[in-house]
Amino acid sequence: MIIKGRVHKFSDDINTDDIIAAKYLVSTDAGELGAHCMETIKPVFSKEVKPGDIIVAGNNFGCGSSREHAPLAIKGCGVAAVIAKSFAAIFFRNAINIGLPFLESDDADKIRHGDIVEIDLDTGLINNLTQGKQYHTQAFPSFLQQIVECGGLINYIKKHKKDRSK
Amino acid sequence: MGYTIAEKILMRHSGRKSINPGEFIQADVDVALANDITAPLAISEFKKSGFAKVFNKNKIVLVPDHFAPAKDLKSANQCKVLADFAKEQGIKNYFEVGCMGIEHALLPEKGIVLPGDLVIGADSHTCTYGALGAYATGMGSTDLARAYIDGKCWLKVPASVKFIFKGKLKKWVSGKDLILYTIGKIGVDGALYRAMEFCGPVIRRLDMDGRFSMCNMAIEAGARAGLIEPDEKTRKYVSAFKRRPKFYCSDKDARYEKVYEWDVSRLEPQVACPHLPSNVKPVSGLKGVRIDQAVIGSCTNGRISDLRIAAALLKGKKVAKGVKLIVFPATQKIYLQAVKEGLAEIFVKAGGIFSTPTCGPCLGGHMGILADGETAIATTNRNFLGRMGSPKSFVYLSNPAVAAASALTGRITHPEKIKK
Numbered sequence A: 001m002i003i004k005g006r007v008h009k010f011s012d013d014i015n016t017d018d019i020i021a022a023k024y025l026v027s028t029d030a031g032e033l034g035a036h037c038m039e040t041i042k043p044v045f046s047k048e049v050k051p052g053d054i055i056v057a058g059n060n061f062g063c064g065s066s067r068e069h070a071p072l073a074i075k076g077c078g079v080a081a082v083i084a085k086s087f088a089a090i091f092f093r094n095a096i097n098i099g100l101p102f103l104e105s106d107d108a109d110k111i112r113h114g115d116i117v118e119i120d121l122d123t124g125l126i127n128n129l130t131q132g133k134q135y136h137t138q139a140f141p142s143f144l145q146q147i148v149e150c151g152g153l154i155n156y157i158k159k160h161k162k163d164r165s166k
Numbered sequence B: 001m002g003y004t005i006a007e008k009i010l011m012r013h014s015g016r017k018s019i020n021p022g023e024f025i026q027a028d029v030d031v032a033l034a035n036d037i038t039a040p041l042a043i044s045e046f047k048k049s050g051f052a053k054v055f056n057k058n059k060i061v062l063v064p065d066h067f068a069p070a071k072d073l074k075s076a077n078q079c080k081v082l083a084d085f086a087k088e089q090g091i092k093n094y095f096e097v098g099c100m101g102i103e104h105a106l107l108p109e110k111g112i113v114l115p116g117d118l119v120i121g122a123d124s125h126t127c128t129y130g131a132l133g134a135y136a137t138g139m140g141s142t143d144l145a146r147a148y149i150d151g152k153c154w155l156k157v158p159a160s161v162k163f164i165f166k167g168k169l170k171k172w173v174s175g176k177d178l179i180l181y182t183i184g185k186i187g188v189d190g191a192l193y194r195a196m197e198f199c200g201p202v203i204r205r206l207d208m209d210g211r212f213s214m215c216n217m218a219i220e221a222g223a224r225a226g227l228i229e230p231d232e233k234t235r236k237y238v239s240a241f242k243r244r245p246k247f248y249c250s251d252k253d254a255r256y257e258k259v260y261e262w263d264v265s266r267l268e269p270q271v272a273c274p275h276l277p278s279n280v281k282p283v284s285g286l287k288g289v290r291i292d293q294a295v296i297g298s299c300t301n302g303r304i305s306d307l308r309i310a311a312a313l314l315k316g317k318k319v320a321k322g323v324k325l326i327v328f329p330a331t332q333k334i335y336l337q338a339v340k341e342g343l344a345e346i347f348v349k350a351g352g353i354f355s356t357p358t359c360g361p362c363l364g365g366h367m368g369i370l371a372d373g374e375t376a377i378a379t380t381n382r383n384f385l386g387r388m389g390s391p392k393s394f395v396y397l398s399n400p401a402v403a404a405a406s407a408l409t410g411r412i413t414h415p416e417k418i419k420k
Helices: A030-034 A069-076 A089-098 A106-110 A142-150 A153-165 B005-014 B039-048 B073-089 B103-110 B124-132 B141-150 B175-186 B201-205 B208-216 B232-238 B304-314 B332-340 B343-349 B400-409
Strands: A002-009 A054-057 A081-084 A102-104 A116-120 A125-128 A133-136 B024-028 B031-035 B060-063 B118-121 B135-138 B152-156 B160-166 B195-199 B225-227 B258-263 B270-272 B280-282 B293-297 B324-328 B352-354 B375-378 B394-397
Touching: A030 A069, A054 A116, A069 A089, A081 A116, A089 A142, A089 B141, A106 A133, A142 A153, A153 B141, B005 B024, B005 B118, B005 B135, B005 B195, B005 B225, B031 B039, B031 B103, B031 B141, B039 B073, B039 B141, B060 B073, B060 B103, B103 B124, B103 B208, B103 B332, B118 B124, B118 B141, B124 B135, B124 B208, B124 B225, B124 B232, B135 B225, B141 B152, B160 B201, B175 B208, B175 B258, B175 B270, B175 B280, B195 B208, B208 B225, B208 B232, B208 B304, B293 B304, B293 B400, B304 B324, B304 B332, B304 B343, B304 B400, B332 B343, B343 B352, B375 B400
Parallel strands: A002 A054, A054 A081, A081 A102, B031 B060, B031 B118, B118 B135, B160 B195, B160 B258, B195 B225, B293 B324, B293 B375, B324 B352, B375 B394
Antiparallel strands: A002 A116, A116 A125, A125 A133, B024 B152, B270 B280, B270 B394
16 A cells, blocks of 8 residues: 655654644544644644645654544544654554554654655555655564554454354 | 563463563453543444444443543533443443542452453553553553454563662652652653563552552553552452452563662652653752642542542641642542541642542543643643643642642642641
């Protein structure tokens, strides 16, 4: 799967309160949540972001709460993928479970705000079209790839249950 | 080759004879917990999956505590989703307002979580139960929906990191200070994807409430779990419960990715400054920081010993002019105990409020939201930008004694400065 989009840059330790403030957790609708994505730290973000854009951040992206509303808000505002130097553990699994594509890359800080990048989820290759640079990242372990390929955890479990009952 | 307590619990719940950090396992869960923010999403995912009945109604726990008692219509509707699902599925561990408490204080109190359990919760502070010697970890709503289907979860086995605390704690220094100190030392991603294990003579002397406070904030260092080996104190705490606990301890030759050893004899109360739990300073280094609000409670510090410490300082005194003191006990049992002991009266006479259990103030939900430019000292667990309300507000995290002392002076204050 290839994703191409414009980069929105964020710093280290972007937490789940930054991504979606608690006051909006009275909804589980991705669109509604997306309208307030990153509101606390960058109020213009949800208005500037275009479908297919990519978030690039530093270390520990998504730290804090377990709210799945965070990756849902990111998906809901149209972001197609997230690249970060590292992800907080609960955000990591929530993103896998809901099928929000993401990559972990040490080269994330070389990518600039506004760059156009193309990412290949199967190989883990990030192509920075603006800078003419390529960054190699680790593709996911096969177990996690299977979940993503099934379109999320619930579909994976349904398929697994069906296979076993055959 | 030996195993850590975390590895032993994961091994037992995945039916494996060996286990290695980094491996993916499918494990059976003993308790699957969700609250009024995370359960509605889990329930709708479960319903969409086409399965009619949950795998085991006795292993599912639903606690409306975040926006409960319902703060508005939308949250009332969210809370009702839990009540309806509990009724439909016959889930008895659903706690309505009146029996409800803050989940991470409520479950140990009720004996729902025991040593040796594997607990998943759609709440990041699920790691609190590690204080009992359980492997407890926060997950998302979809993980819960999956557990509703087949009682399992996927886990990547974390490497363990050991923290040895030596020496003797000074007066006014608590489990909360130990964990703030630890996060200050290693950073908010200092234990990313690791299991933290707290041990040493200081931990052995710490009471259960102090241990819960410590393990509660393991997530603030990025950890999957924070564990303490069970001992006599743990055994006593769980002795009255019907279900049998399993006590696991780490082997002498267990593998640790890293071992920290600190003498904490000279440690003073710690304060995490805005806007990260790792931005930690000793309280004496914060002279003159003015506060508008002091918040005492939460899943970190809303237990009876926390309230006793705060009340001892506040007794017969008045909070500083213009300071809002909000005390919220974590459960109904703690609430009643505080009333019986006269603590509630002390808080009210001091000019504070004594609230029903709720997570409200901690996450900027309700019951004490900060306005633009306001500053709070709170015994809660997060001080992210805007966490308790306005993005232009400031949150300092401390133990209950520092919060109570600060309420009295209107500035962040070392409790030793308060005269009897």
